[in-house]
Every structure is written in C-alpha cells, then in structure tokens.
Amino acid sequence: MQYMILIYEPETAFQGETGANRLTDIVAKHMALAGDLRAKGVMQGGSGLQGVETATTVASQGGKQTVHDGPFAETREHLGGYYLIDVPDLDGALAIAKRVPVVDGGKVEVRPLMVR
C-alpha cells in the first residue's frame, strides 16, 4: 500500500541562527533516512517544502476563485515536507513515520493513498 507521510513542524523552530543550524542538522537526517528507504525500495518520492512565507493559496467559493498570499490556514505548525512510501500495511508505514526526524513539537501524519 502507498502512504503519504506529512511532516508538520512549528515554523519558528527554523528561524534565526540556531534555527538555521537545526535545519542543517535535520536535513542531514532526512537524507540518511531517504537513502535507506531508497535502498530498501520503499521510497516512492518526497521532498522538503520551502518556508510557509513562499506559500500562495487559491480559494474557490461560490463559483469564484481568488488567489492570495500565505498558507490556507494560520496554524502554529505548517506542512514542511512529505515522504511517499510503499509498504505492506499501516504498521510498516508507522514504523517509518517514527523514524522521520522532527524538531520538538513536530508531528507526522500518515495517510493512505486512494489508489491501491
């Protein structure tokens, strides 16, 4: 089954000089995990996303579409990246989700894809 692992982290964690160091550190851990998943043939795709200040939202309502600056919801945690994996079942996906590096307060969400 294919699963998407969505990574949510507080944006503030990567601000300033400590934040930049933290980012370098965590990116290295992601590279290591992705390398391992690729070697095992589990990894189907994935990437980090640029900061939420780069986000643009298209909203549709009443037949009209509007484009505006910023993410769709103002929350403390933002989607920071994702993995697309192919594993036998939810336990396999959760085992990988637990290995995804996140800063303190970070969360990862595991969702199966619609296609089987």
Place this chain on the structure above:
Amino acid sequence: MPRWAEAISAARPKVVAALAARLRDLDLAEDAFADATAAALTAWPLQPPRDPAAWLWRAAFRRAIDARRRAATRERAVFDPAEPAPTPEEVLMAADEPIPDERLRLIFVCCHPAIALDARAALTLKVVCGLSTERLARAFLTTESAMLQRITRAKRKIREAGVPFEVPAREAWPERLEAVLATLEIAYAQAYEDAALVGDAAGFAREVLRLSAILAELASDEPEVLGLAALVRFAEARRPARLDDAGAMVPPDQQDVALWRRDIIEEGARLLDRAANLRRTGPRQVMATIHAAHLSRAEGRPTPWRDIAALYDVLLQMRPGVVTAVNRAVAVGEAIGADAGLQALMEAEAPPDWLPYQAARAGLCAKAGRTAEAAAALKAALALDPAPAERLFLKRRLAALQ
C-alpha cells in the same frame, strides 16, 4: 430452535475471527456469518449438522468469496482488479481446513493504536463477542446511532488505512499490549455488571476468560497480562454467589463462600503467583490481589480489610481516580472506622450523581449511626437507575434503616 441459537452463538467468535483473518475485512466477515446463520436455521432442522461451527465456517466462507467476486465484477469497469479472486479449488481447500483460531489476531486489529480509543472496546465486543449495537450503546451510555457510527468509522479506518491483520511482532508487544488489556478490562467490566448474566453477557464473560487465558499463555513473561487473567477469574469465581434467591445483589463480604467456584479461584491464584514471580507490579496485579483478599474468606478467615485498604492505597498511586478512591473509602471504613471512611470518601471528590458514590456513602453513614443521612444517600442511589439486582439490595437496606 433455541438449541440451534445456542450452537450458533457459541460458534460465532471463532468463526467470525477466522473469516476476518482470512478475508481481511470485518464487515464482510460479519455479513457472511449472518448469511450463513440464516441458511443454517433453514437447513439444520431438516438435517442437523455434525459440527455446527464447521458447517457455519464453510457456508460463511463460500458466501464471502461469492460476495467478493460479485463486487469485483461490478467494480472492474471502474477500477483495476485489486487482487485475483481465489479459484474454486482454493475455496474448497480453505473450507476443508479445521477452523483456525484467529481470535487473538482479531483483538489486536480491533485494539490497534490507530483506532480511536473510545471505539476499541466496543468494536472488540461487537466483532469478537458478537454483541449487538443496541447492547453496546446501553453499555457505553450512548445512543444506538452514535454507537453504530463509532463502529462503522473504526471498521472503515481498519479497511482503508491498511491496519494489518496480524498479531504484532514480539518487540512491539509492550506498546500494543496495554490497549488490548484495557479493552479486555472494559469488556469484562460489562460482563461483570450484569450479575444475573442474562442475555449476551454470559457469552462475553466466557469469551474474556478464554481470551485472557490465550494472552497469558502467549505473553507469559508480562505480569500485567497474568494479573488481568487472574483478576477476571477471581471475579468470575464469585458469580454464583452474587445474587440471593430473591434476585438481590449480595456484597462479597456477605456472600455464601460455599457457592464460590474453587476451581476458578485456584486457576487465578496460579496466574497471580506467576505474575508475582516476575517482580514487576502493576494496577491489574494489585486489583487481582484485592480480589484474592476478599476470597480468603473461603478459608474460614474474616475479610482482611486492613490489607485491602493498604492495597487500595497502592492502587490509588498507580491508577488515581474516583473509582479507586471510592472503593478505598469503603475499605478504610471497614479497616479503621466509619469516620475515617467518610473522610476518605470526601477526599475522593466523586460526583454526587454517581451511583457507587451514593451507595458507599449510605454504607458509611449507616455504620457511623447517621441514619437520616444514610437513608438520604440510599434514596439518591435509587434515583440513579440502578440495575434490578442492585435496586432490590438498596431498597432492602433502606427498609432496614426505617
């Protein structure tokens, strides 16, 4: 007819679990079993089956495969076929195997951490023990439609999120076991509440005893697993003594010990000994020890209330909450005195509209000679819709005060 109904409900847990494990679909397993049951009630009066469970397993499995094939044909125009349908040979081979015992696997599915906490016990009781949605709604104090929705959502999550139909690997047990133990505890509490064991509660008391035994065998080095298995046995052993001839509840310290089931007590004692030898205590072992203390009356000794009160002190540390605190207050009342018990009850901070609180308060007030307050507490308890056996017991106590 009742003979067949009994055979069907006895076969249900094992057959549904085997179907679910094989089909990896809870709804399909339950539907197929219901279909097979309907067929059985037509076929069996004409030709009684040699082995009702095997008959149901074969009939249900064939029906499930047929249903799945029909669904696959319908969907093929839209979706790619998910998996090749089994050939007729495969169906026949599977149907001729003895029914595999997959109940434990099914429990781990129903208690997966990805399933909402408030759905796990209900789902387990529904799928593994075959309780009706209506009965579950009553047990969990919710409406039937809310219960149906909770169960439907959980089943859908299992199917669509890919919850594996497997007993987890041994290293994952510590994480996974707690949810299973908590579910079995809730399941047994439901069976225990029904002192008279009318209706379907009888079936699931038996089921919890069996499941806890299977778990204890598989996880023999997990003391809390052994503790739970002991706990449900000690409680079950007293069942024949819990109601008097008039159908009124009898509290443990007044039960006729001759009616207690010695065989189940001994089984529980062996389990609790094994747990103690592992030297890692936990709330279920402490609760089992409290039950065991009550059972020491069977050896002709008085109820050791001081020990019981001390055990509740320990339990309150491990599992704080009003249930433990109110039970502790009752024990303190017996061990030290009514005033100390009332003080402990006040510290429990239990909600006044909670039946066990009013019942405990009534007992302690009566013991302290505060008759008017005891009567008021009994009236408050009676207004909280007690089960028939407890109602009778409370009414009798009220009459004795007046």
